[in-house]
Amino acid sequence: MASTQGQVIVCKAAVAWEAKKPLTIEDVEVAPPQQGEVRVKISYTALCHTDAYTLDGLDPEGLFPCILGHEAAGIVESVGEGVTEVQPGDHVIPCYQAECRECKFCKSGKTNLCGKVRPATGVGVMLNDLKSRFTVKGQPIYHFMGTSTFSQFTVVHAVSVAKVSPEAPLEKICLLGCGIPTGLGAVWNTAKVEPNSTVAIFGLGTVGLAVAEGAKAAGASRIIGIDIDDNKASLGEKFGVTEFINPKHHQKPIQEVIVGLTDGGVDYSFECIGNVDIMRSALECCHKGWGTSVIVGVAAAGKEISTRPFQLVTGRVWKGTAFGGFKSRTQVPQLVDKYLKKEIKVDEYITHNLPLSEINNAFDLMHHGRSLRAVIHMW
Ligand SMILES: NC(=O)c1ccc[n+]([C@@H]2O[C@H](COP(=O)([O-])OP(=O)(O)OC[C@H]3O[C@@H](n4cnc5c(N)ncnc54)[C@H](O)[C@@H]3O)[C@@H](O)[C@H]2O)c1
Ligand SMILES: N[C@@H](CCC(=O)N[C@@H](CSCO)C(=O)NCC(=O)O)C(=O)O
Ligand SMILES: [Zn+2]
Ligand SMILES: [Zn+2]
Numbered sequence: 001m002a003s004t005q006g007q008v009i010v011c012k013a014a015v016a017w018e019a020k021k022p023l024t025i026e027d028v029e030v031a032p033p034q035q036g037e038v039r040v041k042i043s044y045t046a047l048c049h050t051d052a053y054t055l056d057g058l059d060p061e062g063l064f065p066c067i068l069g070h071e072a073a074g075i076v077e078s079v080g081e082g083v084t085e086v087q088p089g090d091h092v093i094p095c096y097q098a099e100c101r102e103c104k105f106c107k108s109g110k111t112n113l114c115g116k117v118r119p120a121t122g123v124g125v126m127l128n129d130l131k132s133r134f135t136v137k138g139q140p141i142y143h144f145m146g147t148s149t150f151s152q153f154t155v156v157h158a159v160s161v162a163k164v165s166p167e168a169p170l171e172k173i174c175l176l177g178c179g180i181p182t183g184l185g186a187v188w189n190t191a192k193v194e195p196n197s198t199v200a201i202f203g204l205g206t207v208g209l210a211v212a213e214g215a216k217a218a219g220a221s222r223i224i225g226i227d228i229d230d231n232k233a234s235l236g237e238k239f240g241v242t243e244f245i246n247p248k249h250h251q252k253p254i255q256e257v258i259v260g261l262t263d264g265g266v267d268y269s270f271e272c273i274g275n276v277d278i279m280r281s282a283l284e285c286c287h288k289g290w291g292t293s294v295i296v297g298v299a300a301a302g303k304e305i306s307t308r309p310f311q312l313v314t315g316r317v318w319k320g321t322a323f324g325g326f327k328s329r330t331q332v333p334q335l336v337d338k339y340l341k342k343e344i345k346v347d348e349y350i351t352h353n354l355p356l357s358e359i360n361n362a363f364d365l366m367h368h369g370r371s372l373r374a375v376i377h378m379w
Contacts, residue, residue, distance in 0.1 A: 004267060005078040005088070006032050009039070012378075013134070013151030014238035014359045017065045022360045023150070027207035028067070028141065029135040030153040033080035036163050039133075040092055044174040045149040046350075046373045047362050049205060050298055053274065054144065055363070058300035063124045067134055069149030071177040072095045073170040073371075076161075078349030083158045085329075086212060091170065092179050093162045093336070095328035096145035097119070100159040112189075117157045118229035121146030127157060150175075150359065152378050162332035165340060171353075172346045175206075175373055176335050178323070180349060183210020184335075185295050185324015186270055187218055191212045192314055195219030197267040200258055201241070202282050204232040206349050207296055208272035208371045209239040213345055215268075216240030226246075226254060226265065227361045229369050238348065276303045283307055289315040350372045 009030045014023040033039045042067030048071050055063040068087050076090045086092060100116035100186075120127040133155035134141040134148065141185050148154045164173065168242055182205070187193045199215045203206045204227040216239070222321065222374065225241035233244035247254040259265045265287035271279045274297030283293040284307060295305075305318075311319065326332065338344045352374035362374035 008032065008357070009077075009153050011152035012153070012255060012356060013067050014356060015065055015136060017070050019055065019062065019064060019173040023055075023068070025357060026136050027152055028073070030206050031135075031136045031149065033078060033079040033083075033133070034126065034128040035160050036083060036128060037080040037155050038083060038086055038092075038158050039077045039079075039153055039155050040074040040094060040161070041052060041077045041153055042072050042074040042116055042149050042151060042378050043170040044377060045180075046067045046174050046177075046375050047366055048178045049207075049274070049366065050178070051296055052366055058240050058299040061122050063142040065136075065139075066124060066144045067148035067151050067154070068144045069151070070094070070145040070147040071148065071174060071179060072143035072149030073164070073174040073177065077153060078100050084162055085158055086163050091166045091168070092122060092162050093164055093173065093332050094147040094154065094156045095160050095162050095177065095323075095332060096147050096148060097155060097174070097323040097328045098160040099148065099327050099329040101325055107334050112323060112325050114159065116159055117146060126155065143371055146215065149175075149374070159329070162329045164333045168336045168340055171375060171377070172350070173336050173339060173347050174375060175349055176332055176339065179206035179373065180344070180346060181326050181332065181335055182208045182321070182324040183207045183272070184214040184344065185326045186211055186296050186321045187214030189325030190321040191268045191270070191292055191294050193218040193220055193268050195241060196221045198222040198224070198262055198284065200224045200226060200266045200269040200285055202226045202231075202269070202271045204241070204296065205272060209236065209349065209372070211270045211296070212240040222262070224261070239345070252328055253281065255281045255285040262287070264288060264290050267291060271295050271297050273297045274299050279305050280307050283316055284313060285320055286316045289313070292317040292319060294321055296317045324358050353377060
């Protein structure tokens with residue numbers, strides 16, 4: 001095939017023109033990568049709840065028109081000046097959480113957050129010239145989370161690209177771009193759950209089920225799954241949930257139910273929904289003196305958390321996690337290798353496979369709670 005390096009590529013992409021409106025498939029012009037950038041041919045992308053949250057107009061950083069998508073895998077088409085970490089043909093996972101290894105955050109040893117490109121990705125552009133690489137009939141289209149994987153080709157910062165084993169099936173490992181690492185890492189890196197701990201998980205979507213999988217691997221003795229969808233009871237068991245509670249079947253506040261079941265509360269809890277009232281329940285179902293609650297869910301613009309300070313004075317700890325605390329470029333390839341060694345599940349989270357033309361159906365499935373991950377086949 002003739003090289004497309006240095007040329008504008010015209011390809012299909014699902015464009016979000018405005019909030020709360022279905023995406024439309026457009027011919028998008030994708031400019032060549034500039035200095036420190038990589039153009040990636042996206043093979044497969046899944047949908048995460050965060051894509052729906054932004055499309056629904058709930059994200060204070062949401063900009064339109066944009067190309068959503070941040071859980072994907074593909075192959076490098078070309079690289080810009082100065083890029084040495086990857087080359088055309090490499091299999092990669094674009095990572096919304098960059099890892100430059102040079103900034104204050106990366107060097108701190110305290111966080112997986114990276115400050116290098118975040119100011120640009122937060123406003124939908126590339127760092128080099130603060131412009132977008134996408135246009136439709138000449139009109140600029142914003143990037144999203146520095147990834148924009150609902151396009152057959154995307155341009156990302158080189159510090160946001162994890163090079164992975166070419167042995168791994170791209171149609172599966174696309175999921176390692178967000179939801180699964182977030183859940184596993186929330187347990188292993190953020191909470192650091194110890195053997196024999198008790199755990200409560202609020203929301204058993206992909207993220208919550210990955211928390212269950214991580215908690216089981218960490219040796220938790222009780223893993224309590226909480227969801228308003230009764231179908232999640234049997235599903236949860238497959239990922240390690242040992243007890244299921246549907247709050248709708250209880251009169252008392254759910255935190256009181258859990259405290260009663262666990263001799264004073266759980267050691268660790270995880271909020272995997274994005275609901276600030278449930279974040280409070282998750283904190284308050286933790287054991288006095290040491291219980292730790294991790295906020296994983298992303299709450300809508302304007303929402304704030306609250307509790308009585310006494311909850312913290314008496315030893316409960318409130319934390320949050322982004323991408324499960326994993327350092328993206330270093331650790332995503334390791335997670336891919338773990339999948340190849342069958343040490344972590346991936347296939348089990350995929351409930352639907354759809355062509356790009358049906359991407360709006362994938363959003364409907366998610367909104368109706370009928371899918372875990374729907375994988376979009378881009379070609
Ligand atoms: N912090 C991060 O890095 C990160 C990464 C990925 C996703 N997220 C966020 O995590 C959350 C979960 O993502 P997902 O893709 O698994 O979503 P999902 O929609 O697949 O799952 C959400 C689950 O929560 C359940 N639920 C909804 N309301 C509930 C309630 N009031 N009580 C109990 N259960 C309830 C639903 O039935 C569903 O099973 C979202 O907010 C997403 O934006 C955060
Ligand atoms: N833009 C929102 C916040 C969105 C958010 O918190 N995103 C998570 C990843 S969700 C992936 O599905 C995250 O990693 N945040 C850290 C970061 O964005 O640097 C808002 O402004 O409230
Ligand atoms: Zn996500
Ligand atoms: Zn950095």
